[in-house]
Amino acid sequence: MINLDMARIFDEIADILEVKGENQFRIRAYRRAARTIETLTQDLKVIAERGGVSELKKIPGVGEGIAKKMVEIAETGDCKKHMDLMREVPPGLLELLAIPRVGPKTIAKVHEELGINSIEELEESAKSHKLEGLPGLGAKVEENILKGIEQYRRYKGRALLSKALPYAESIVNELKKLDAVERITIAGSLRRMRETIGDIDILVASKRPKEVMDAFTSLEGIEDVIGKGETKSSVTIKGINADLRVVDAVSFGAAAHYFTGSKHHNIRIRELGVKNGLKINEYGIFRADDRIGGENEEDVFESVGLAYIPPELREDRGEVEAAKENGIPKLVEASDIKGDLHVHTKWSDGKNSIEEMAETAISSGYEYIAVADHSPAVGIAGGMNDEKIAKRQDEIEKVNKRFEDEGVNFRVLAAAEVDIKSDFSMDFPDAILRKLDVVVAAVHTKFSQDRDTMTKRIVTAMENPNVDIIAHPTGRILGKRDPYEVDMEMLMEAAKDTGTIMELNSFPDRLDLNDIHCKMAKDYGVLVAISTDAHDAMQMSAVIKYGVATARRGWLEAKDVVNTRGLEEVTKVVKG
Numbered sequence: 001m002i003n004l005d006m007a008r009i010f011d012e013i014a015d016i017l018e019v020k021g022e023n024q025f026r027i028r029a030y031r032r033a034a035r036t037i038e039t040l041t042q043d044l045k046v047i048a049e050r051g052g053v054s055e056l057k058k059i060p061g062v063g064e065g066i067a068k069k070m071v072e073i074a075e076t077g078d079c080k081k082h083m084d085l086m087r088e089v090p091p092g093l094l095e096l097l098a099i100p101r102v103g104p105k106t107i108a109k110v111h112e113e114l115g116i117n118s119i120e121e122l123e124e125s126a127k128s129h130k131l132e133g134l135p136g137l138g139a140k141v142e143e144n145i146l147k148g149i150e151q152y153r154r155y156k157g158r159a160l161l162s163k164a165l166p167y168a169e170s171i172v173n174e175l176k177k178l179d180a181v182e183r184i185t186i187a188g189s190l191r192r193m194r195e196t197i198g199d200i201d202i203l204v205a206s207k208r209p210k211e212v213m214d215a216f217t218s219l220e221g222i223e224d225v226i227g228k229g230e231t232k233s234s235v236t237i238k239g240i241n242a243d244l245r246v247v248d249a250v251s252f253g254a255a256a257h258y259f260t261g262s263k264h265h266n267i268r269i270r271e272l273g274v275k276n277g278l279k280i281n282e283y284g285i286f287r288a289d290d291r292i293g294g295e296n297e298e299d300v301f302e303s304v305g306l307a308y309i310p311p312e313l314r315e316d317r318g319e320v321e322a323a324k325e326n327g328i329p330k331l332v333e334a335s336d337i338k339g340d341l342h343v344h345t346k347w348s349d350g351k352n353s354i355e356e357m358a359e360t361a362i363s364s365g366y367e368y369i370a371v372a373d374h375s376p377a378v379g380i381a382g383g384m385n386d387e388k389i390a391k392r393q394d395e396i397e398k399v400n401k402r403f404e405d406e407g408v409n410f411r412v413l414a415a416a417e418v419d420i421k422s423d424f425s426m427d428f429p430d431a432i433l434r435k436l437d438v439v440v441a442a443v444h445t446k447f448s449q450d451r452d453t454m455t456k457r458i459v460t461a462m463e464n465p466n467v468d469i470i471a472h473p474t475g476r477i478l479g480k481r482d483p484y485e486v487d488m489e490m491l492m493e494a495a496k497d498t499g500t501i502m503e504l505n506s507f508p509d510r511l512d513l514n515d516i517h518c519k520m521a522k523d524y525g526v527l528v529a530i531s532t533d534a535h536d537a538m539q540m541s542a543v544i545k546y547g548v549a550t551a552r553r554g555w556l557e558a559k560d561v562v563n564t565r566g567l568e569e570v571t572k573v574v575k576g
């Protein structure tokens with residue numbers, strides 16, 4: 001758990017420094033460290049203990065100062081810098097920073113000038129136009145603040161899948177060690193791999209529930225015990241609620257099904273039960289008063305004549321009908337992925353070299369990566385100019401030559417993430433695009449264009465024969481930025497007509513295409529690329545699972561996903 005704690009601490013340091021108006025360079029250093037740490041798969045506590053500051057400094061984005069703080073956090077659970085800063089600001093002020101569309105400078109201003117310390121106070125001031133009078137703030141800012149507050153409230157109380165899953169997995173790993181635990185599973189929206197999670201649900205089969213509950217409520221990292229009983233206990237862990245239920249082994253399958261949900265799926269199954277003269281609930285499957293099953297989850301589906309339905313599909317979106325006709329798809333799996341068609345390197349805003357990205361990809365069993373560094377318009381992301389792209393090409397060829405000489409079945413594909421500009425033009429001329437192996441096109445500016453304009457903008461890019469993939473097609477950032485207005489049906493239609501691939505960006509706060517859009521792509525016969533958009537090698541291996549999960553929720557099979565194909569086939573698709 002220490003990794004996520006560290007990331008949160010560094011984020012909070014950055015937040016407070018922002019409100020205080022301190023050096024942007026330092027603030028960015030903390031943010032960068034937090035983003036890297038979040039996606040690390042190695043346990044930082046172990047690295048800190050074994051290798052100390054010198055080992056931690058090897059992590060991209062981690063310098064001396066931050067490495068020292070990491071050691072401090074690993075040893076004591078917090079660092080002095082963070083504790084000092086936390087004392088300097090009122091707690092409500094930090095929450096204000098989480099509001100989308102509102103920057104720390106604005107927050108600092110309203111705090112200083114009007115003494116605003118909470119969301120309620122900010123909302124009230126914006127509604128009664130008290131902010132308009134402040135230097136640099138106007139009606140537009142007030143409008144943005146109110147929209148931001150509305151957005152914030154919509155997501156509040158839900159955690160990103162990537163935040164909840166590691167906590168849930170560590171709870172499961174700890175409880176598994178107990179003799180009293182016979183079986184254990186994650187349930188709820190987390191088992192269905194929804195993009196956001198209301199609370200963590202865990203289910204245990206045990207004959208000694210008291211022991212299990214004692215262990216659960218005293219786990220490391222638990223902040224609060226909300227309730228404790230023999231069958232159910234609730235705690236909070238890092239601001240997320242977690243429910244643990246303990247049942248008899250004979251009920252485990254029925255309970256796993258019930259508590260995995262979704263509620264709408266459960267209702268459908270229960271109705272089918274009734275039609276078959278059965279009572280299906282969290283205790284088991286009953287005909288009259290006789291228990292006829294429920295030890296295993298499969299019993300539930302079998303009892304109503306359905307094929308097994310994977311958790312990701314249990315949303316009442318057609319899975320019950322499909323299971324009746326043996327039409328449940330064989331969903332794509334992480335092990336099907338053979339390459340990544342959207343990663344960044346040092347040639348734009350990535351942290352690793354082409355070779356380092358390639359080595360990590362090879363160790364994941366991949367056959368290719370497409371290095372898609374930014375085009376010039378995305379200045380802050382270190383976009384490439386013509387000269388840079390030519391130099392990069394030399395390096396790509398050198399790296400590929402080495403693999404060839406060593407007989408390694410791996411290729412670095414020359415790609416670029418090219419801006420689709422607001423005037424519909426591409427940010428590289430066709431002469432450059434033509435020379436690339438893969439062209440990933442994306443919208444990065446003017447998100448506010450109206451629906452027709454935005455749709456035409458992306459369709460125009462698809463019509464360019466050099467464009468292969470549309471990256472993060474709706475531009476949303478979960479909890480921070482709503483998707484831009486776009487006609488997804490028209491995009492799918494155009495993608496089909498032009499043979500353009502749609503990206504499923506695996507970043508946990510993007511997951512864009514979302515699950516519903518993935519299903520739409522499948523129905524249209526449009527290929528999806530599950531890409532990571534990784535900005536360093538560790539991210540590339542850490543976030544792919546969230547993309548795969550979303551693809552599974554979108555009913556995608558290996559054949560629907562372009563990067564389940566090997567190098568030769570993929571090259572044919574993008575060149576075709």
Ligand code: DGT
Nearest residue numbers: 188189197198199201258259260261262263266267
């Ligand atoms: P969440 O936590 O909001 O992300 O979503 P879930 O699906 O995890 O919902 P939660 O934690 O309230 O409940 C866990 C599961 O328990 C849910 O997926 C289905 C089942 N469940 C809860 N309430 C009901 C209900 O009223 N009827 C039925 N049939 N099932 C329910």
Ligand code: CA
Nearest residue numbers: 188189199201
């Ligand atoms: Ca839940």
Ligand code: CA
Nearest residue numbers: 199200201243
């Ligand atoms: Ca729950």
